[in-house]
Amino acid sequence: MPREIERKFLVASDSWRRDVASSQRLRDGLLASVEGRKVRVRCLDDRALLTVKGPREGISRDEFEYEIPLADGLALLGHCAGATLEKIRHTVPFGGFEWSVDAYRAPLEDVILAEIELPHEAAEFPRPPWLGREVTGQAEYRKINMLRARSGGG
DSSP: OOEEEEEEEEESOSGGGGGOOEEEEEEEEEEEEETTEEEEEEEOSSOEEEEEEOOOBTTEEEEEEEEEOHHHHHHHHTTSTTOEEEEEEEEEEETTEEEEEEEEOTTSTTOEEEEEEOSSTTOOOOOOTTEEEEOTTOGGGSHHHHHHHHHTOO
16 A cells, blocks of 8 residues: 655755755645545646545555546646645755755745655654754644635634
């Protein structure tokens, strides 16, 4: 069964920018969320993905991802009841790992988060000098909660 094992951090400085290997614009929409489970649609430049995630167990969760036609993904974004966001995902290699640094656009334009996917929960990894405080599992850094806070809805 596919598992996502991920840790999330704030960034302490912009020095990560000098090591960016690639960047991609993403548009995400939350189609459904119930008791820690969610269904998300993600549109990239030329493709779309439908992702189903199970509830978190520590820093991991079940994750199923399926490519769908881009036209379907764009249409599904319209069914997300305002729970959509846009970000630029920068890939930044460091110490043998690949970091994803997400720079969000309005209404989260001042939010930049770094994520690392790990091979197992106990995996050790070097911390880049630009890495800030860990926020893995903290409710206020979940995308839906950040959106609600910005819209005055919670």
